[in-house]
Amino acid sequence: MAKDNLTAILYGINDIRLEQTPIEEPAEDEVLLQMGCVGICGSDVHYLVNGRIGDFVVREPMIIGHESSGVVVKLGKNVKNLKVGDRVAIEPGVSCRICKFCKGGRYNLCKEMVFCATPPVHGSLRRFYKHAADFCFKLPDNVTLAEGALLEPLSVGVHACKRANIGIGSKVLILGAGPIGLVSLLVAKAMGASKVVIMVTERSALDLSQNRLDLAKKLGADGILLTTKEDKESKNAEKIIELLGEEPDATIDACGAQSMIRLAILVTKSGGVAVLVGMGAPEVQIPLMNALVREVDIRGVFRYANDYGDALDLLTSKKIDVKPLITHNYKLEETVQAFETSKSGQDNVVKVMIHCN
Numbered sequence: 001m002a003k004d005n006l007t008a009i010l011y012g013i014n015d016i017r018l019e020q021t022p023i024e025e026p027a028e029d030e031v032l033l034q035m036g037c038v039g040i041c042g043s044d045v046h047y048l049v050n051g052r053i054g055d056f057v058v059r060e061p062m063i064i065g066h067e068s069s070g071v072v073v074k075l076g077k078n079v080k081n082l083k084v085g086d087r088v089a090i091e092p093g094v095s096c097r098i099c100k101f102c103k104g105g106r107y108n109l110c111k112e113m114v115f116c117a118t119p120p121v122h123g124s125l126r127r128f129y130k131h132a133a134d135f136c137f138k139l140p141d142n143v144t145l146a147e148g149a150l151l152e153p154l155s156v157g158v159h160a161c162k163r164a165n166i167g168i169g170s171k172v173l174i175l176g177a178g179p180i181g182l183v184s185l186l187v188a189k190a191m192g193a194s195k196v197v198i199m200v201t202e203r204s205a206l207d208l209s210q211n212r213l214d215l216a217k218k219l220g221a222d223g224i225l226l227t228t229k230e231d232k233e234s235k236n237a238e239k240i241i242e243l244l245g246e247e248p249d250a251t252i253d254a255c256g257a258q259s260m261i262r263l264a265i266l267v268t269k270s271g272g273v274a275v276l277v278g279m280g281a282p283e284v285q286i287p288l289m290n291a292l293v294r295e296v297d298i299r300g301v302f303r304y305a306n307d308y309g310d311a312l313d314l315l316t317s318k319k320i321d322v323k324p325l326i327t328h329n330y331k332l333e334e335t336v337q338a339f340e341t342s343k344s345g346q347d348n349v350v351k352v353m354i355h356c357n
Helices: 042-050 145-149 150-162 179-190 212-216 234-245 257-269 287-295 310-318 332-343
Strands: 006-012 015-020 030-039 067-074 087-090 128-132 136-138 171-177 195-201 223-227 252-254 273-274 297-298 324-332 353-355
Touching: 006 332, 015 195, 015 223, 015 332, 030 042, 030 087, 030 145, 042 332, 067 136, 087 145, 087 150, 136 310, 145 150, 145 223, 145 353, 150 179, 150 257, 150 273, 150 310, 171 179, 171 257, 179 195, 179 212, 179 252, 179 310, 195 234, 195 257, 223 234, 223 257, 234 257, 252 257, 310 324, 310 332, 332 353
Parallel strands: 171 195, 171 252, 195 223, 252 273, 273 297, 324 353
Antiparallel strands: 006 015, 030 067, 030 128, 030 353, 067 087, 087 136
């Protein structure tokens, strides 16, 4: 076993350091992985820039990274579902498996959830990392390690589209063209949506970049609506209905801004579903009575549950291609530069991938 375990550690705001850490021994139900790829998520950048996300605060040095894949190099004594040499995607949240949420299949709501790179839990951006074997998904030969790492954000899109009840013929509005908005677009089309419109505003320079808009078109968006902060809700709603031909059956908000949450509720057809994925301010003003009298369901999305397998099926069958999302590649030794690229706001940055070995 190699002794090199170069590791990316977040010490504080804008302070990532590469250091050697011990290679951990897998417990009886765990596997040791030689890491393949780790994607940089918006939450990783948020911890780097702000040192916290809501109540999750980086108080001690924390190993970063949670969108990841690797190769099994050692098995715990009870592991039966994997063997040495298997390439796997890593579902980064390990639940308790025994509470009511876990038993009921909604383990993403488990109060004892241990999630990679969420303070104080260490993440996976290192040469070697151990993880629960039952939260590792074997990759078939036609799925790369980089695609395996992207199963994490793709699973968010799968969960969001399931919560939105998207099916054959659905008309869908997606608010935001970041990575989650784009994977939600891919999944919505794969699940049978007949039309998907993506709306972006000047709130985010990334959303307004021509490269991002071109990518959304390439990935299958049937229409793109650009708005400004000054545009009225009613004006935006009219444009959305014009592009879709009618009110959307489902709206997925991948922004988290109050204006987008409001619009999601107001424009969704009566009896439809507004799904909130983006995380913004703790409290927002929304037209709740409008949703009430029109029976618009408002549903939250928190990560995913039982969605990794479905996301992998979409990749394996080639119903979805996530490779165009990967715009930048770096070696583990270049982690600091990789994060600089990810947080730069450059118009050609979508997903930054770090190759660990």
